[in-house]
Amino acid sequence: MKLSEHPVAMPALARIPALVPIDVPAEPPTPVTQPFMPPLEEFVPFLETIWSNRWLTNSGPFHQQLERALEEYLGVPYISLTSNGTTALWLALQAMKVGGEVITTPFTFVATAHALRLVGATPVFVDIDEEDCNLAPAGIEAAVTDRTSAILPVHCFGHPCDTAAISRIADVYELKVIYDAAHAFGVQTGGQSILRQGDLSVLSFHATKVFNTFEGGAIVSPDQRTKSKIDRLRNFGFIDDTVMARASINGKLNELQSAFGLLQLRYIDDLIARRGEISARYHAALADIDGIAPFTIGGGATLNHSYFPILVSEDYPVDADALCRRLQAAGILARRYFHPLICDMPGYRDLPSARQPLPVARRIARQILCLPIHPNLSDSLVDRTIDILSHG
Structure with missing residues (x-):
C-alpha cells in the first residue's frame, strides 16, 4: 500500500500547516550578537550526504570529522562533541567525579552554577578581578576548605583567566580545575590554546557564540582515556552495545549540526x-x-x-x-x-x-x-x- 493510500496517514499529513513567509522589519533591530550563516548552497552537499547514508546521530562520519578538525584547528589533544554547553559542563563534572564544594564565579551565565547543582555540588561564589572579570586568585585561595573538591573558573567574555595562579592553588590543595570556556573558542596565551589548561575545558557552540553548530558544545580532554570516559558518559554510560558502566544521559551532537560546524570552520x-x-x-x-x-x-x-x-x-x-x-x-x-x-x-x-x-x-x-x-x-x-x- 502506498503512503497516499494509507487510511490514517493522509489526514495526519493534511494537518501539517504550510510554510508561510515571515515578516522581516524594513530596519530590523541590531542584536548584541548574531550567528554567521554560510551560503546555503554550500550546506546542500552535506545534507545530500546525510540523506543518502541516513546516518543522523550516534557518532556519524561528520561528527567524527568535526572532532578531528577542531582538535587540529584549536591545537588541543582530544575533543568530545556534545549536544550543548550545559550538557558538556555536566559531563565534565561527572567525569572528574566532582562533589562537595566547588569554587566558582557569580559573574557568568547561570549554566555554570546550574551544572554544579545538577551534579549535587555546592557552588561557592568568590569575587572577581576588575581587570578581566575573571575569578580573583586571592579569593579562590581564601575560600578553600576541607570540603572543596574543585575550581570552576570562567574565561569571561573570552578574557583568559590567570591560569598559572589557579594551577598553583589547585596543586597546593589537590583540587580539580574545570574551565568553563564557553566564550573562549580560539583564544590563546603564549602561543598556545587556553583550552589546554586545567583538567578539562568546556566549550559552547550555541548560536550566540563565535563558532556555532546551532546548539552544541564540546569538552577538551588531555588524553585518550579521559576522552573515552566522556564519550561513554555522553552515550548513556554504555561501554559497548550490551554493557552499561554507570547511568548517564544522551549528550551527543547530531550529524546535521556536525556538518554545519564543518562548514563554519571554513570561515x-x-x-x-x-x-x-x-x-x-x-x-x-x-x-x-x-x-x-x-x-x-x-x-x-x-x-x-x-x-x-x-x-x-x-x-x-x-x-x-x-x-x-x-x-x-x-x-x-x-x-x-x-x-x-x-x-x-x-x-x-x-x-x-x-x-x-x-x-x-x-x-x-x-x-x-x-x-x-x-x-x-x-x-x-x-x-x-x-x-x-x-x-x-
Missing part, C-alpha cells in the same frame, strides 16, 4: 578577524568618552572578540541600565551581561557565599554593558552605536 578565521576590526573601531572611538571604559586585555593574549563589554561609571551622564534602555529604544539591542549576579538570583540566595560582600563583582554588574559585535555588523551600525554613547 572562522575571517569571522574572528572581522570581530577584531569592530572591536578596534569601538576602542578607537570610545577612548575619549568620560565614564565609558572598554576592557583592554594584555599579556600577549590572542582574543576572539566574542563580546565587547564596557563599564559605565559615575562619570557618565546616565547609568548602565539607562544607557542600555536608550540604545534598545534606538534598535540597538545592547545587553547587561552579567547583571544580576547569579548569587542575587532567587535560586541561589540560599547559599552562604551568596551573602558575601563580593564588592568587585557587584560594582561591575552595576556598570556592565555589552555592545553589539558580530561578523554581520556594518561599520555604519557600529558608528551609530558610538554616536549614541558619545552624546550621553
Whole structure:
C-alpha cells in the first residue's frame, strides 16, 4: 500500500500547516550578537550526504570529522562533541567525579552554577578581578576548605583567566580545575590554546557564540582515556552495545549540526578577524568618552572578540541600565551581561557565599554593558552605536 493510500496517514499529513513567509522589519533591530550563516548552497552537499547514508546521530562520519578538525584547528589533544554547553559542563563534572564544594564565579551565565547543582555540588561564589572579570586568585585561595573538591573558573567574555595562579592553588590543595570556556573558542596565551589548561575545558557552540553548530558544545580532554570516559558518559554510560558502566544521559551532537560546524570552520578565521576590526573601531572611538571604559586585555593574549563589554561609571551622564534602555529604544539591542549576579538570583540566595560582600563583582554588574559585535555588523551600525554613547 502506498503512503497516499494509507487510511490514517493522509489526514495526519493534511494537518501539517504550510510554510508561510515571515515578516522581516524594513530596519530590523541590531542584536548584541548574531550567528554567521554560510551560503546555503554550500550546506546542500552535506545534507545530500546525510540523506543518502541516513546516518543522523550516534557518532556519524561528520561528527567524527568535526572532532578531528577542531582538535587540529584549536591545537588541543582530544575533543568530545556534545549536544550543548550545559550538557558538556555536566559531563565534565561527572567525569572528574566532582562533589562537595566547588569554587566558582557569580559573574557568568547561570549554566555554570546550574551544572554544579545538577551534579549535587555546592557552588561557592568568590569575587572577581576588575581587570578581566575573571575569578580573583586571592579569593579562590581564601575560600578553600576541607570540603572543596574543585575550581570552576570562567574565561569571561573570552578574557583568559590567570591560569598559572589557579594551577598553583589547585596543586597546593589537590583540587580539580574545570574551565568553563564557553566564550573562549580560539583564544590563546603564549602561543598556545587556553583550552589546554586545567583538567578539562568546556566549550559552547550555541548560536550566540563565535563558532556555532546551532546548539552544541564540546569538552577538551588531555588524553585518550579521559576522552573515552566522556564519550561513554555522553552515550548513556554504555561501554559497548550490551554493557552499561554507570547511568548517564544522551549528550551527543547530531550529524546535521556536525556538518554545519564543518562548514563554519571554513570561515572562522575571517569571522574572528572581522570581530577584531569592530572591536578596534569601538576602542578607537570610545577612548575619549568620560565614564565609558572598554576592557583592554594584555599579556600577549590572542582574543576572539566574542563580546565587547564596557563599564559605565559615575562619570557618565546616565547609568548602565539607562544607557542600555536608550540604545534598545534606538534598535540597538545592547545587553547587561552579567547583571544580576547569579548569587542575587532567587535560586541561589540560599547559599552562604551568596551573602558575601563580593564588592568587585557587584560594582561591575552595576556598570556592565555589552555592545553589539558580530561578523554581520556594518561599520555604519557600529558608528551609530558610538554616536549614541558619545552624546550621553
